[in-house]
Amino acid sequence: MDQFIQKLLTAAKESGIEAAEIYVSQSDSFRAMCQHGEIANYTVNNSCGLSLRGIVNGRMGYSATQAFDDEAIDMLVAGVKESASLIEDDSVEEIYQGDENYPVVDNYNPELDNVAEEDKLKLVLDIEKKTLSADEKIAAATHVMVSTASSSVRLVNSYGLDLYFKDNMAMAASGALAKDGDKVASGSFRKATRDFNELCADEVSRKAADEALFALNAAPIPSGTYRVIIEKGAMSSLLRVFSSVFSAENVQKGMSLLGGKEGEVIASEAVTLVDDPLLPGGPDSRGFDDEGVKSQTKNVVENGVLKTLLHNLKTARKAGVQSTGNARKNDYTSPVHVAPSNFFFKPGEKDLEGLMADMGEGVVITDVSGLHAGANPASGDFSLLAEGYTVKDGKKDQPVDRITVAGNFYRLLKNIRAVGSDLKFTGSSVCSPSIDAGELNIAGK
Amino acid sequence: MLKQQVAQAVIETALKTGGDFAEIFLEDRRNNNMMMLSGKVEMANSNRLHGAGVRVFAGTRSVYVHTNDTSEAGLIACAKRAAAAISAKTDYQAQQLAYSQCENVHIIKELPSQVTGARKVEKMRAAQGVINTFNEIAQASINYLDSEQRVWIANSEGLFTSDLRVYTRFSVSAIASNGTENQSGFFGPGGMQGFEIFDRHIDPEFVARKAAKMAVTMLHAPLCPAGQMPVVIDNGFGGVIFHEACGHSLEATSVAPGNSEFCGKLGQKIAADCVTAIDDGTMLNEWGSENIDDEGMKPTKLVLIENGILKNYMIDKLNARKMGMAPTGNGRRQGYMFAPTSRMRNTYIAAGTDGEAEMIATMGDGLYAKSMGGGSVDPSTGKFNFVVNEGYWVKDGRIVHPVRGASLIGRGSDILMKIDRVGRNMQMAQGNCGSMSGTVPTNVGQPMIRVSSVTVGGAK
Incomplete structure (x- = not known):
């Protein structure tokens, strides 16, 4: 991969792309589902995707691939150039030069990657068995699943920035279907953690079954x-759905009603909304965002007052403020948007x-x-x-x-x-x- | 591309530990997405997806392993991993592969990859021209997308085939605003077609006008009253209700494990006599059509419900084994990152004999849902929830004014029995359906229908 990245940066430069950034996303995942006491679905994924974005005549072009041959290099460079030639957005675009220091966030638990497949299969079978036996009214266990995933992102650009982070997560879930005469109800529960030992068949099955049983009447x-x-x-x-209204991108596009409301009361005094990418153990904790800007913790709403919107470099420049480090891509193929990190109402x-x-x-x-x-x-x-x-x-x-x-x-x-x-x-x-x-x-x- | 001897070696490797079926699916796909916002091209994004997946069965167990590394070594490694996971006790022997090119039914005239970006931008500009004539539209997002998916499928039954699927879609999402309130409108037609779709099927100006009018109408609409009432649902995207509330419950993914309310009901009456419903992969150049499904099966036209009687489920290869029934050509997947499973294609309620004017005139007070939004359903219980994007209040059989904020809630099996009118003009609309095997293009459709009583959730 290092060789491919170097070749691509060189090719981009030679073709007249002024500044370029390469984003590589790698993921390895495992998922097992069971039905009627046997493993019905067993999926192993390893995939890698790479995107190139670059500035040509002030416009940002994008292109992406999952194939890593010489043809891919030509296609990426040509794709970025065509894309940049079509874009009419007048906003100033930039590839980030980088920050001095980045916070160290370590969420990766190497032990999780060493859990034997056998243990994962045992757990999923156990969850189904315990869901079914939780009560005589439980007629079926549905979507019983155990999964583990590890993913990494590497961001390299033509200014010499080279950032990397790795994360992993395990999840167990069960659904229960309760029947009593004509009445039918469903319940579900899922748990996600970086410590496989915290996934317990009793808890997952019990909570799914309880929800279904309670809903029966x-x-x-x-x-x-x-x-x-x-x-x-x-x-x-x-x-989750409405967090998008705090994005400066949506505000600038007229898709949120929070435009011009910074400093105003938008919520009751009981409300403080936090965006904390440095939260220890948080699901989306990381040291840098998808443009390479360092992560920072902030109150978006404090005691009801809107303190800041969430910004990436482009929206911040438009608004005359600093990026809040909230640049996010939906996946490696996507343009850079704005999204929250670990985002929550302060308890x-x-x-x-x-x-x-x-x-x-x-x-x-x-x-x-x-x-x-x-x-x-x-x-x-x-x-x-x-x-x-x-x-x-x-x-x-x-x-x-x-x-x-x-x-x-x-x-x-x-x-x-x-x-x-x-x-x-x-x-x-x-x-x-x-x-x-x-x-x-x-x-x- | 996939070479025959590599495919054969992969299949044999995958079966080494006793599997009784193996399959390889290789995909090379080019996507192109463009978006215009406020009259300017904001995004022009191309990408190439590339990878392969190996699937092995032993009885009703299945293993799926996929990778981006499509070199011979990469694919063999993938097959080995699948074989290690399945380890079973059968003595199944793989057949020799024999390549057969599937028949290309859905002729493509102009491959999108051969069309310049500038010509695609022209189509978006035509739509923007119409948007500009609406004063109350604050924001419009115009999207163009095309996709060319090349697939190669081989399996241990001797199948070795390949296909090219080409999709083009054009959509407009408009937001009307009066400064304090926003309302949105959307229309997004598409097909299994190339750029020629703009010659006859898609008029960008018409798409923009429809989306903009919907948003503006809703901006001036009062809130919809809530409660139980008769509802008339218009043709086209109105079919989403059948798709979500009944279609998903007729997929083997729900039926095989016993999670559907329609389990064990083949041959029984599950809908009113006037209801006939079809899932059809053969319709020429339609959004949900296929030359072959993602398991290499030829497309079919499948009658799901005939005059109220349940006739067929939609079944993929793996669930066919579990159910002891034959697969129906419904094995679909988003791409190589997903194992295929039973999915809908073009799914619709067939045209009936009732007049549209009569069904509104005789409904009394209720809701006319002209344009439906999305919804969701729990297939195990059939409980659903749909949003009405564009609704009108009907009083004494006459449409009096638009209403907003309405949603329809209920159970699929109840609704099917309560349909009391089915109109004559069936129309389809395009959707992206998400389920176990990812997001696949599907058509929903129906003529105008009337449901005698539905719970309408409203904000009033």
Whole structure:
């Protein structure tokens, strides 16, 4: 690979590309799923992708490949030149010269790569068995899976910058289907960690089964306005979709309503939103972003006030500020966008029980679905299929499903009465504790 | 490209530990994505995907190993790893491969890789010209994409074949704004076609106008009332409801492990008499069509539901073994990074005999969902949720005004039984369907239909 990179940099320079950057992403992963006591699906992946971007006449061109022959070098260089010739974006583009020092972030656990396949297969079979035997009403275990993945990114550019990081993660998941007469309900649970020993069949199977069993007697509630707590899992899903409104790229494109709101109150005082790429053990902890800018921790919202948007070099230059180190590519083929790193509501004082006790009567939403279509970051509107339970006298009462919870993310931020203490990262880098959302509209029966 | 003797060696290596089926899939794919934002080309991105995957079965167990290293040594290493993982006790012998070029049904006239970027930009500019005539459109993103996927597939049953799949799609996403509120509109037609798709099938100006009008209409729409009511769903992307709420539950991925509400219901009535539904990979140059599927099978036209009776599931090779049934040509995958599984192609409710005007006139009060957005479904329970992108309120059988923020929720099996009108004009629309084997192009479709009662989630 070193040889390919050197050849490519030379070819790019000779062809008249003024500044060039090479981004190499390598991933190795393993996944096993089981069905009816045997390994039904066993997938091993190793793949490597490389992208070249470069500046020609002030415009940034992009090209990418997974083949590493001489033809690939010609194709990459020609691809960047054609791409740059078509781009009409007037923003000033740059390949980053580099920072003096980079924070050291070490998330890679070498022991995880040494876990024997046999142990992973044993775990997945065990999870299925325990899910099925959790209760006589559990009719099937679905999507039972154990996976491990390690990935690395290397960023090399024509200014001599050469950065590298490596990360890995293991995950176990189970789904349970509960049946009782005509009634049917599903539940699921997944856990992600860098320590394989933390994956425990009892915990994963029990939580999936419990969720299905509890939902078995779920029914819609009458339509109306309710006091609502959004539990951590559901709130994490919601924040994941709407985190894009904090991107300066979306603001500059008119796809977020936070334009010009820096320094203003956009949320209730209970809300502090943190972007922390240096979080020890965080799912997206790293020392540099996808342009080579060093990572830094910041409060995006502090006690309700919008402190900063998230920036890469291009959006920062346009706004006349410094990059916040939030340049991200969706994958190696993608252009550089803006995205949060480890992004979360700063936890408050009370756990879920405490929030419920304060609410008294209302609804706890535990799961939302249909986010890719039912949540619109441009307007902030969401209308989502939801499940959960009612709360009576501050305690969990009846399971609820087939309801739609509707609202608007910007209004929700302002209505948050309290943020819970139960922040827990489960593999995704955008994460939330449970929150007391005030009042929301629910459509049911 | 894949050489026959290499393919043979890979298959034999993969079967060394007792597997009873082995397959190699090699892919070389060129993608080109372009985006225009506010009238300027913001992105022009090309990439080449390249890699191969080896799959081995032993009974109903399967192993899939894939790599970018498609040298003979790389592929043999991949096969060895698969063989080590499957270790079984059979004495299956691989057949000798015999190359046969699959029939190219979906003729491509102008390969996108032969078309200059400048000509592609012209199409985007034509759409932008229309966007500029809408004062309330604050932002429009115009996307052009094309893809040429070359695949080689060989398996231990003696199959050795190759195919070229060419896709072109053009979409406009428009955002209307009044300063404090945004509403969006989207339209994105495409096909298994080359650049000639712009000669007859895609008019960039029409695409832009449709997306922009939707956004502007919704900006002025009041919130939709919530509750149980009759709903008329228009043709085209309205078919997404069948795709999500029923189609996924008829895929072997859900049926074989017993996770579908339609398990064991072949030959039984699962829908109203007026419902016939089809999954068809043979439709000429359509977005979800195929010359061969990703397991090398010839395309089929599969009747899923006939006059309300469940006739067929969509089945891939591995699930065929689990179910004791034959595969149906539905083995599909995004690319070499995924093992194939049962997936939809062009899936639609067939045309019926009811008049469109009558079904609205006789519905009383309810919702006319002119344009559906996406949705999701839990196949094990059939519970679904769909967004209505463009909806209209119907009062006493007359369309009175647009409404926004509506969604449809319910269970697939309930909805199928409650369809009481099926119109005459079936139309399809393009989608990207994500599932176990990645994202594949699929068409959804239906004529205008009426459902006698659905839960409408609204913000009011």
